[in-house]
Every structure is written in structure tokens, then in C-alpha cells.
Amino acid sequence: MRKKILILASLVLILSSIAWITISQSDSTFNESFLNTRFINESEAYKEKNKNKVAMNTSSISMDVTINPESAIRNHYEGTKYPYFILNSNEGILSGIFSLQVNKDTDLKIISLKGNELAPIRLPGDKEWFSNLKYTETGDNMLKIPFEIDISINNSEDILLIPIINDNFFYSGEHSGVIRLVTIDNVKLNKAMIDEQTISDVDIETFHPRPSIKLTDINGNRINEVIREDKLYLSKTWSHLELANIMYDTIVDILWIDEEGKTEIIAENVQLNKNKDFKLEIKNRYLDIMKENTKRQFFVVINNRNQKVLADSEAFNQNKKPTLTTFQLIKEILPTITD
Numbered sequence: 505m506r507k508k509i510l511i512l513a514s515l516v517l518i519l520s521s522i523a524w525i526t527i528s529q530s531d532s533t534f535n536e537s538f539l540n541t542r543f544i545n546e547s548e549a550y551k552e553k554n555k556n557k558v559a560m561n562t563s564s565i566s567m568d569v570t571i572n573p574e575s576a577i578r579n580h581y582e583g584t585k586y587p588y589f590i591l592n593s594n595e596g597i598l599s600g601i602f603s604l605q606v607n608k609d610t611d612l613k614i615i616s617l618k619g620n621e622l623a624p625i626r627l628p629g630d631k632e633w634f635s636n637l638k639y640t641e642t643g644d645n646m647l648k649i650p651f652e653i654d655i656s657i658n659n660s661e662d663i664l665l666i667p668i669i670n671d672n673f674f675y676s677g678e679h680s681g682v683i684r685l686v687t688i689d690n691v692k693l694n695k696a697m698i699d700e701q702t703i704s705d706v707d708i709e710t711f712h713p714r715p716s717i718k719l720t721d722i723n724g725n726r727i728n729e730v731i732r733e734d735k736l737y738l739s740k741t742w743s744h745l746e747l748a749n750i751m752y753d754t755i756v757d758i759l760w761i762d763e764e765g766k767t768e769i770i771a772e773n774v775q776l777n778k779n780k781d782f783k784l785e786i787k788n789r790y791l792d793i794m795k796e797n798t799k800r801q802f803f804v805v806i807n808n809r810n811q812k813v814l815a816d817s818e819a820f821n822q823n824k825k826p827t828l829t830t831f832q833l834i835k836e837i838l839p840t841i842t843d
Contacts, residue, residue, distance in 0.1 A: 539764045541613075542634035548627060549639055550601070550648035566605040569665060569683050572650075575599040582818070596656030598685070599628060602649045604667060610641045611670035615765045616653045619660025619809075620757060622767045626652050635765030661687045661810040664832060668763050668800065674729075674736055675802060677717030677835030682804065684832045686813050693814055701812070701819035701829070703752045708826045715747040715776065717805060717835040724783065729838060737841035743791065745770075745803060747782040752829060754807045760790065760837075762799040770803070794837060801837040 575598060602614060614637040616623040624633030628650050641647055653663060663685040675681050719727045719742040727742045745758065758770040768790060776782050794801055808816050808830040816830045 539635045539766060540632075541764065542626060542630070542632075542637045544627065544637055544639040544649065548650075549641075550650070551643070552646040552648070566603075566646075567667060567683065568603045569685070570601045570603065572599040572601070582821075596654065597652050598655050598663070598687075599650070599652045602651055602665065602667070602683075604647050604649075604669075606641045606645060606647045609670075610647075611638070612641070612647070612649075613638045613668040613763055614649065614651065615666045615668065615761065615763075616651075617662075617664040617666070617759070617761075617767065617804075618653070618655055618657050619662050620759055620767070620769050620772070621658055621660075622761075622765050623657060623663065624654040628652055636763070655687060662806070663687060664804070664806070666761065666802075666804070666834065668802075674838075675834045675836040677803070677805075677833050678714075681834040682832040684806075684813075684830075686810065688811060688814075691814065692811060693818060697812065697815040698819050698822065698824065701815050701825060703819075703825040703829065706751060706826060711826055712749050712751055713827050713829045714831045714833060715782075715805075716749045717803065717833060718746050718748065719835075719837070720744045720746050720783070730841065732841055736838055738838045739840075740842060741840055743786060745784045745786060747776060747784075747805065750776045750778060750780060750782065752778050754829065755809075756805050756807045757809065758784065759804040759806070760794070760801065761804060762797055762801045764799055766797075766799075768793065776807075803835040803837060804832065805835070806832045 604612060606612070614625065615635070616625045622635060624635075625637055626633050627637070630652075633654060637649065637651065639647070639649060655663065665683040665685070667681070667683075719738065721727060721740065722743050724744070724746070726746075728739045729736050730739045731737075747756075754776050756774050756776060757772050758774060760768040760770050770786065770790060771784060774782070774784070813830045816825075816828055819825050820828050
């Protein structure tokens with residue numbers, strides 16, 4: 505069975521996946537080096553029967569996040585379409601419900617990041633924090649999982665929720681498979697930030713708002729995927745991460761994560777330039793970590809960190825750019841097979 509590419513990017517998803525939250529502090533502690541999974545029982549998840557059965561060979565998945573109104577009050581910034589939320593407590597905890605339309609025999613893990621760090625996550629009522637949540641569904645349902653995230657671990661204004669669906673899905677990097685929330689306690693948007701987001705002199709018919717991600721060898725040759733015994737592999741050893749089809753200037757962070765929540769910062773504040781491909785040689789110590797790791801692994805590429813995402817929205821609102829250009833992309837790193 506050929507793996508299906510997980511296609512999750514749409515304007516609706518992007519708009520529903522970015523939120524603004526006023527943050528506060530808590531005394532929660534979490535040891536990132538201690539990776540632990542919270543296994544969710546069937547009685548702890550909410551289910552709604554799918555109106556239409558979703559076949560396993562579908563090319564798209566429906567997912568969303570709803571912020572608990574007891575945790576935060578919904579609001580909007582001026583004329584932009586992005587919502588923001590003001591916390592109702594001073595505990596430094598954001599709570600909500602993650603929704604995913606699932607099929608039979610679906611394994612799901614949820615990881616959260618605050619900025620470029622693993623953020624503790626748990627179910628409401630838990631005393632302990634975890635590096636990931638895990639649930640196995642055996643029916644055709646709209647699955648709803650309640651969660652709490654400790655957002656006091658650092659001062660970043662970005663939260664990423666990363667759903668990792670069982671291995672019949674391949675995260676190609678072509679579309680967003682990540683839900684993004686942006687936290688803020690004081691909007692500091694100015695004209696310079698908005699003007700920096702301006703994109704002009706482009707053909708809207710051919711404009712692509714996200715770069716493409718590929719793994720290449722030392723000579724810049726793309727590494728193709730191959731199928732062996734119904735599983736996907738990379739056809740040969742790779743050493744570089746390449747971002748191509750860049751149609752505007754932007755700055756990105758590049759992270760590595762595995763399915764348990766282990767996280768490494770590969771590169772921060774990387775400048776991407778319009779019409780120029782970007783090629784990053786991965787340091788040997790990171791390649792060694794990836795080679796030794798037997799879990800599913802991913803690159804996550806994010807631009808417009810913190811309040812720049814609001815500047816992106818406002819620039820679009822002022823007709824300074826043809827579309828929104830905030831992205832958070834996930835590229836799966838497949839194991840290599842050389843025969």
C-alpha cells in the first residue's frame with residue numbers, strides 16, 4: 505500500500521490555526537530530557553460520528569483546535585482575520601480541544617512546542633506533564649481530545665501543535681501539517697513591520713506562498729522515495745536540506761523533532777531570499793542523532809515568528825501582498841535503504 509501524502513494546507517486551516525493569547529506565568533516544571541507519553545483512554549476522548557466515512561486512501565485530513573472559553577476570551581485585532589485570546593487565569597496554562605477526523609485503526613500522537621522548545625502537554629485533571637499525548641481510534645469518528653499546554657516555559661509568542669498520524673501517512677513538507685497558535689501580551693505592530701511583509705510585482709497565477717522542502721546529497725541531487733514491502737524509504741544517503749521555489753524574502757527557523765517530542769534546533773533566523781534556493785548542510789552531530797534514532801522523525805520549518813504573523817495578516821488586509829505567507833511546514837525524514 506502506497507503511503508499517502510498528508511495535505512492539510514488551506515486558507516481555512518491557516519486562519520483557524522493561528523490565534524493570539526495573552527500569556528501569564530505558572531510554577532510548572534518539566535524536564536525536556538525525560539520523554540514520556542500520556543496514553544489516552546477511550547473514556548477520556550470525545551467522539552462524534554463522521555457524517556461521511558473517510559476512506560483510508562484520502563489525500564486530505566480535517567483537523568482544528570478550539571480554545572476553551574473558560575481558559576481564554578476570543579477577540580480580533582483590528583481588521584485582520586486572525587483571532588486572539590486573552591487568558592482568564594494567571595496559571596500560564598492554555599487549554600482547548602484538538603479535533604481530527606479519523607479512520608479505523610488510527611494512531612495519533614500530539615506534540616506541542618513553545619517557540620523552539622518542547623512544551624509540556626497533558627489532559628485536564630492530570631497532575632503530571634508529558635512530552636506527547638497518544639490515542640488509538642478504532643472507529644470512523646470525529647475525534648476530540650482535550651489538552652492543556654504549559655505556556656510559561658519561555659517568552660516566545662509561538663505555540664505549535666503537531667499531530668503525528670500513524671505511519672500510513674507521509675508528511676511531504678509541501679503543505680502545513682502543523683497547527684500554530686501565537687501568544688501575545690502586548691501588540692507592538694508598527695508600519696515598518698507591515699511594510700517588511702510587502703510583496704509586489706508577482707504573478708498571482710504562478711505565485712507560491714510556501715517554499716518546497718527536499719533532502720539532497722552532497723552534490724545537490726534530490727533523494728527520491730522508494731517503496732519496499734509496502735513501506736517508504738529514501739533511496740540513498742542524504743546530507744543537505746534544501747528550500748526551493750522561494751518567491752519572496754523571509755526568515756525561518758528549522759527544527760528537528762521525533763514522534764516522542766525530542767527536539768533539536770537545526771538553524772535559527774535563516775534568511776531566505778527571493779528567487780534563490782537555500783541549501784543547508786546538516787552538521788554531523790545532528791546526522792548522527794537522526795541515524796541512531798529509530799522513531800519517526802521530521803523537519804519543521806517556520807517563518808514569521810511571533811508578531812510577524814500579525815504583520816503578515818495586516819499587510820494582506822492592506823492589499824500589500826497577494827496572499828498570506830505565514831507557514832509552518834513539516835517534512836518527514838524517512839529511513840534510508842541502499843539496495
